[in-house]
Amino acid sequence: MGSLSRKHFLGLKETPADDIKKIIDTGFMFREVLDRPVKKVPSLTGMNIVNLFFENSTRTRMSFELAEKRLSADVINFSASSSSLKKGETLKDTVQNIHAMKMDAVVMRHSAPGSILQLTKFVDAIVINAGDGTHEHPTQAMLDMMSIHEKFGKLKGIKVAIVGDICHSRVALSNIYGLITMGAEVTLCGPPHLLPVGIEELGVNISYNIDEVIEWADVLNILRIQRERMGIGIIPSVREYRSSFGITQERINQHQKEIVIMHPGPMNRGVEIDSTIADGEQAIILDQVLNGVAVRMSILYLLLSQGEEKEA
Amino acid sequence: MKKEFQMNGKWLLANGNIYNPFLDETQQGSILLEDGIVKYLGKDNNIPKDANVIDCDSKMITVGFMDLHAHFREPGREDKETLETGSLAALAGGFTKVCVMPNTNPPLDSPESIRFIVEKASNLPIDIYPIGAITNGQKGQNLSEISEMINAGAVAISDDGVPVKNGQILRYALEYSKMCGITVINHSEDEDIRADGVMNESSMSTNLGLPGNPDYAESVMIFRDLSIAEFVDGKIHIPHVSTAKSVEVIKYFKDKGVNVTAEVSPHHLGLTENRLSEFDTNAKVAPPLRSEKDRLALIQGLKDGIIDCVATDHAPHTIEEKEADFIQAPFGMIGLESAFGITHTVMTNNGASTEDVVRWLTDAPMKIMNFKLKAFETGKKADITIIDPQEKWIFSKEHVHSRSKNSPMYNMEFTGRVITTISGNIGFGEIISS
Amino acid sequence: MKLIKSKLMEESHMKRTLIRLSHEIIENNPDLENVALIGIRTRGEFLAKRIRSLIEDISKEKMKYGTLDVTFYRDDFKTNLGSPQVQSSEVLFSLDDINVILIDDVLYTGRTIRAAMDELFSFGRPASIQLCVLVDRGHRELPVKADFIGKNYPTSLREHIHVHVNEVDNEDAVLLMEYGEDE
Numbered sequence: 001m002g003s004l005s006r007k008h009f010l011g012l013k014e015t016p017a018d019d020i021k022k023i024i025d026t027g028f029m030f031r032e033v034l035d036r037p038v039k040k041v042p043s044l045t046g047m048n049i050v051n052l053f054f055e056n057s058t059r060t061r062m063s064f065e066l067a068e069k070r071l072s073a074d075v076i077n078f079s080a081s082s083s084s085l086k087k088g089e090t091l092k093d094t095v096q097n098i099h100a101m102k103m104d105a106v107v108m109r110h111s112a113p114g115s116i117l118q119l120t121k122f123v124d125a126i127v128i129n130a131g132d133g134t135h136e137h138p139t140q141a142m143l144d145m146m147s148i149h150e151k152f153g154k155l156k157g158i159k160v161a162i163v164g165d166i167c168h169s170r171v172a173l174s175n176i177y178g179l180i181t182m183g184a185e186v187t188l189c190g191p192p193h194l195l196p197v198g199i200e201e202l203g204v205n206i207s208y209n210i211d212e213v214i215e216w217a218d219v220l221n222i223l224r225i226q227r228e229r230m231g232i233g234i235i236p237s238v239r240e241y242r243s244s245f246g247i248t249q250e251r252i253n254q255h256q257k258e259i260v261i262m263h264p265g266p267m268n269r270g271v272e273i274d275s276t277i278a279d280g281e282q283a284i285i286l287d288q289v290l291n292g293v294a295v296r297m298s299i300l301y302l303l304l305s306q307g308e309e310k311e312a
Numbered sequence: 313m314k315k316e317f318q319m320n321g322k323w324l325l326a327n328g329n330i331y332n333p334f335l336d337e338t339q340q341g342s343i344l345l346e347d348g349i350v351k352y353l354g355k356d357n358n359i360p361k362d363a364n365v366i367d368c369d370s371k372m373i374t375v376g377f378m379d380l381h382a383h384f385r386e387p388g389r390e391d392k393e394t395l396e397t398g399s400l401a402a403l404a405g406g407f408t409k410v411c412v413m414p415n416t417n418p419p420l421d422s423p424e425s426i427r428f429i430v431e432k433a434s435n436l437p438i439d440i441y442p443i444g445a446i447t448n449g450q451k452g453q454n455l456s457e458i459s460e461m462i463n464a465g466a467v468a469i470s471d472d473g474v475p476v477k478n479g480q481i482l483r484y485a486l487e488y489s490k491m492c493g494i495t496v497i498n499h500s501e502d503e504d505i506r507a508d509g510v511m512n513e514s515s516m517s518t519n520l521g522l523p524g525n526p527d528y529a530e531s532v533m534i535f536r537d538l539s540i541a542e543f544v545d546g547k548i549h550i551p552h553v554s555t556a557k558s559v560e561v562i563k564y565f566k567d568k569g570v571n572v573t574a575e576v577s578p579h580h581l582g583l584t585e586n587r588l589s590e591f592d593t594n595a596k597v598a599p600p601l602r603s604e605k606d607r608l609a610l611i612q613g614l615k616d617g618i619i620d621c622v623a624t625d626h627a628p629h630t631i632e633e634k635e636a637d638f639i640q641a642p643f644g645m646i647g648l649e650s651a652f653g654i655t656h657t658v659m660t661n662n663g664a665s666t667e668d669v670v671r672w673l674t675d676a677p678m679k680i681m682n683f684k685l686k687a688f689e690t691g692k693k694a695d696i697t698i699i700d701p702q703e704k705w706i707f708s709k710e711h712v713h714s715r716s717k718n719s720p721m722y723n724m725e726f727t728g729r730v731i732t733t734i735s736g737n738i739g740f741g742e743i744i745s746s
Numbered sequence: 747m748k749l750i751k752s753k754l755m756e757e758s759h760m761k762r763t764l765i766r767l768s769h770e771i772i773e774n775n776p777d778l779e780n781v782a783l784i785g786i787r788t789r790g791e792f793l794a795k796r797i798r799s800l801i802e803d804i805s806k807e808k809m810k811y812g813t814l815d816v817t818f819y820r821d822d823f824k825t826n827l828g829s830p831q832v833q834s835s836e837v838l839f840s841l842d843d844i845n846v847i848l849i850d851d852v853l854y855t856g857r858t859i860r861a862a863m864d865e866l867f868s869f870g871r872p873a874s875i876q877l878c879v880l881v882d883r884g885h886r887e888l889p890v891k892a893d894f895i896g897k898n899y900p901t902s903l904r905e906h907i908h909v910h911v912n913e914v915d916n917e918d919a920v921l922l923m924e925y926g927e928d929e
Contacts, residue, residue, distance in 0.1 A: 013519070091635070091636065091637055092635050110637065111637075111639070112637030112638050112639040112640065113520055113521040113522045113591070113638060113639070114520065114522070114590075114591025114637070114638045115591075115637040115638070117590060117591050118591065118635075118637065132521070133521055133639070134521040134522075134523075135520060135521030135522070136521065173518075173519075173521055196517070196518040196524075197513055197514060197515060197517070197518055197524065197526075198514055198515025198516075198518050199515070199518050201515045202518075202519075
């Protein structure tokens with residue numbers, strides 16, 4: 001067992017507050033490492049980690065790869081496009097092949113919710129969820145929480161609004177689970193038909209009025225609106241979305257308040273967020289990216305460290 | 313472990329509760345079979361010396377079950393099931409009569425394909441009744457040769473697995489099939505509303521991040537289908553009803569006198585969407601497992617007669633296919649072997665009797681298919697299922713005779729078990745003769 | 747069971763020892779401008795702070811100072827780490843061409859010092875590294891030798907030395923501990 005309460009890191013639904021706190025605290029230690037001239041520590045020397053990406057996500061993969069390399073682990077990347085997966089090999093086959101290579105940890109990204117849980121049944125290695133479709137993306141939520149913590153020194157009582165297409169988001173659910181566990185207040189704001197059924201049962205508020213939400217919130221976490229969803233009957237137009245939910249410079253100016261702007265990326269500048277906001281002083285979007293590496297280092301380090309404490 | 317055994321010569325089913333589901337009558341007594349033919353039924357204890365005896369004390373002897381809804385995958389996917397392996401699964405579950413759905417490859421949409429099934433099944437120990445496709449290739453566009461298929465042995469028509477999307481085509485099918493006196497079965501689901509849903513849409517689907525299929529995707533289609541049936545005075549059967557709303561809609565039309573019948577699957581009576589919390593692909597089924605509220609409405613609907621019968625929707629899939637991720641894995645679960653156990657357990661816990669459960673598996677489906685309702689006729693082929701209504705048992709893989717093993721019900725405890733199934737001179741069960 | 751066997755050093759003794767170590771460091775490093783004192787967390791940090799103020803009092807020069815947490819550099823984390831209470835290292839200047847004085851409480855196997863030296867290189871390329879410890883208890887597993895030693899205490903393997911500092915333990919003392927039979 002590692003230093004967290006569970007062997008794997010699959011989601012935040014059942015991750016206790018103590019684990020989340022430990023990950024964030026250790027994450028800040030790695031932030032310091034990332035500021036050094038040599039941004040690398042030997043902690044995971046000799047460990048083998050495979051990044052299994054069954055769906056493209058350049059940012060998440062790069063962030064994990066960097067985190068692994070900065071911990072001195074040996075890293076293999078596997079992506080669906082370069083694999084036999086398209087030739088009808090099952091998830092199980094692919095994974096067992098990789099398992100036979102004696103990996104210590106598997107980081108997996110897959111489009112199907114729950115696929116990460118299946119993976120734990122096929123391998124002995126420590127499994128880390130790099131996003132299983134619209135289910136969980138716990139490392140993204142951890143970096144979001146670390147970034148909020150960095151800004152406010154705490155999570156409890158912080159008012160976080162998650163804005164946009166909650167239904168199709170890969171990051172919303174984990175953020176909700178984690179923030180609620182840590183005692184933050186969460187409001188979801190987006191088009192009503194893009195808020196999934198029964199989401200309020202998770203303890204979040206719902207609003208369709210972005211201006212009220214900006215007035216209320218300490219933090220806006222703005223989700224990507226996929227352009228593919230525009231004009232196919234789901235979102236009427238960019239113009240309409242921007243006027244109802246877009247975080248525009250004009251809208252932020254009207255409120256004249258301090259508010260922290262977050263975005264998990266990749267951004268559609270000029271759609272869900274204006275460029276001037278994304279690049280503005282209130283935005284911590286690039287801190288999120290750096291914290292992403294640190295928090296993933298923290299998770300890998302805590303999961304792969306094992307054994308009893310001995311006197312030094 | 314149950315197995316097939318020959319019942320040549322004289323066999324006495326001794327001292328059981330002989331239940332005739334068509335008359336809803338029970339009598340104490342024994343049945344004597346000779347070479348698979350019923351010779352005698354009554355209280356006489358004159359046991360022929362050379363008879364094998366199956367002790368039926370405190371057991372129920374009744375008519376072999378009928379399943380209106382099974383997928384035996386032949387032709388096309390014999391790796392999942394064949395008519396032969398499906399027959400063994402049926403016998404293990406107490407079924408001697410099974411209707412097989414036409415969504416094979418190629419689909420059963422012609423008299424030739426129906427004849428293929430009839431001929432292939434003629435040597436099997438159970439009776440297999442093919443259901444023909446409503447439209448060519450189940451494509452929902454052109455009516456198939458319905459009358460020719462009926463002449464070849466089809467007992468009903470359905471495009472099961474896919475709904476007849478075009479209401480006008482369904483109207484034609486309902487009108488046209490009237491001249492054959494058969495039932496039209498339409499898979500009731502609005503595909504646009506279902507969209508890419510893989511489970512019931514609810515806070516559960518939200519929690520799991522899985523695309524949802526809302527309950528009204530089914531009930532709006534049932535409303536459409538029954539409105540058409542009402543207009544043309546057709547005979548329609550609703551398969552695998554899964555939601556409380558659907559029960560309401562069916563009741564509405566039944567109360568108006570529309571000629572509609574409906575079935576419910578054992579898994580919808582016994583399981584809910586909570587089974588999906590670990591993303592078990594064996595619990596992925598169409599229509600999906602619903603909420604507890606829906607489950608209770610189905611139980612009540614069956615008791616009230618709004619739903620007429622129980623049908624398994626036995627849908628075998630290979631391990632390999634079910635080992636895919638939840639989105640890619642196919643819909644469906646096997647059901648013949650567990651059908652009586654789970655239905656009896658759930659329904660007797662909810663106030664029904666063993667006799668009720670037997671009627672939902674015999675009398676009701678046979679009526680829907682216009683079968684002759686005769687039990688234990690002397691001089692006729694034996695068609696018998698022996699049940700122990702009290703026995704508690706844990707359902708496990710060893711009870712499964714299907715070629716596929718995709719069931720989410722392993723390790724569930726059931727009350728009431730099929731002991732032996734007899735079809736002519738073939739018995740199936742643990743031999744308990746003395 | 748851990749038992750305190752004896753007190754090897756008490757407050758005034760420790761103070762005198764630190765003063766001596768400070769003088770030795772000054773004596774060996776005439777160019778104090780290019781010297782950095784780096785304490786190893788946890789106890790070494792506080793000893794380093796005291797040595798720093800002693801040296802600054804004596805020499806009237808401002809000393810470069812930092813702390814290291816070597817947890818990420820340990821070679822034994824697989825077996826040796828229950829729940830790490832990691833703290834960050836703070837070295838807010840480049841170590842290029844600096845004479846580093848590493849300061850720790852007890853020198854034992856040498857593994858902590860090995861980890862600390864590795865970590866130092868992530869902050870630059872020091873001109874030299876010298877090691878200062880309050881207590882050397884022997885049992886080295888690596889070829890590590892201290893340049894400045896407060897006190898040598900040969901110990902058995904069943905014994906342990908705990909340095910207490912006021913900032914953490916509410917007393918200044920060096921204790922000899924022995925593990926009981928049940929360990």
